[in-house]
Amino acid sequence: VYVVNTGGKLMFALNTATGLLKFKFTAAGVIRANPVVSTDGRVFLPVETGLYGFDASGIQRFYFLASGGKFTTSPVLSADQQTIYATVLGPNLFAIDANTGAKQWQYALTGKASSSPALDAIGNIIIGTDLNYLFILDSKGRLIQNRLLSDKVIQTPALSTNGDVTIRVGTAILATFSLMPGQYDGVTPDAAAVPGCNWPTDITRECAAWNIVNPPSIDVGADLVQNVKLSNGDPINGKGVTIAVVDT
DSSP: OHHHHTTSSSSEOOTTTOOOOOEEESSOOOOSSOOOTTSOOEEEEETTEEEEEEEEEOEEEEEEEEEEBBBOOOOOOOSSEEEEEEEESSSEEEEEETTTOEEEEEEEOSOOSSSOEEEETTSSSEETTTTTTEEOTTTOOOEEEEESSSSSSSSSOOOOSSSSSSEEETTEEEEEEEOOSSSEEEEEEEEOOOOTTHHHHHHHHHHSSSOOSSOOOHHHHHHHHTOOTTTSSOBOSSTTTTOOOOOO
């Protein structure tokens, strides 16, 4: 069991069977969030000045220095537990090697993130900011989507088993986003006005931007191609295909 005195600098590791102290650590910075523990016993402790990594015996493996803000929220481990995703109280989201503490990538958000990110079932990172933006990045730090909401996001998004993402927007709104469909239903339009907007009467910034309903794969007919099977039974999904662009 790992116990930290929030607002102080001490972390205690206690034996779960006896309650005896296994080790104690004094951090260089103030602790503002709980540590995270991997299944093999590694411990990741966020402090204002940086992120510590320990092995199961309490030996420090690395210290990752915070940049552009302070670590005030708990980090999140990837499904394979090889990468740590951590946000500073600022615009930066970091992907850190969980074994060495080396920075894998850094993404500059629009606004400050004051909550931990969430990970969906395929490893995408979902995080909101105080400037009303919701970001979805893949595991390589590439932007999948950023969406301007009606108010700030200060809590970690909640994920359901079917892929829906529920977010607290401001103090009085809950918004749920569903995954885009994989197959065209034959009737849904490509884009739709924002709910509650009456286009073209409403010309506010929020109402002028319409929502994409279908992913690009449906717009170009790729969903139909993916239903075709090769002679060996495999679907046509782009695997093994190389695309070259020649620009004169």
